[in-house]
Amino acid sequence: MTVMHNNNKAGIGPRRLGIASACAVLAALLAGCGNLSRVSESGTTDAPVFPVVDDAAPGLGSWPNLENLRNVRAGMSKTQLYQLLGPPHFREGVLGVREWDYLFHLPRGGETMQCQYKVLFDKSMLARSFLWKPQACSEALAPQP
Secondary structure: OOOOOOOOOOOOOHHHHHHHHHHHHHHHHHHHOOOOOOOOOOOOOOOOOOOOHHHOOOOOOEOOOHHHHHOOOOOOEHHHHHHHHOOOOOOOOOOOOOEEEEEEEEEEOOEEEEEEEEEEEOOOOEEEEEEEEOHHHHHHHOOOO
16 A cells, blocks of 8 residues: 655645646736726826727727716726716726726817726725826816807
């Protein structure tokens, strides 16, 4: 009869160690998915990175309800933003995502302008910063006379 001894003092076999390592790597990868910019714990960035427009989800953006867009405020949860703006338009990832990106079509002088809108979240996942590309897109939210 052959007796096998487990010399692993932690009691973790190679298979379990491999699974645990794979899970740790996957969690780290998912935590970084969707975060293009370096977002501070307070939900700000010095160098916002906007995604490539062609990478937007099918349909290439939306025509948002301008009143809903005007109601977006700092301190809102992802659920509240989702109710106002819908889902983000790019592959934001699953875990630890601290920025959402949208591609909007907004009215401008009888024409339509394509605008990117970025929402940054703090470490508690509350919206803190709102950025436009180009910045002129923010003017479409001004009440019309």
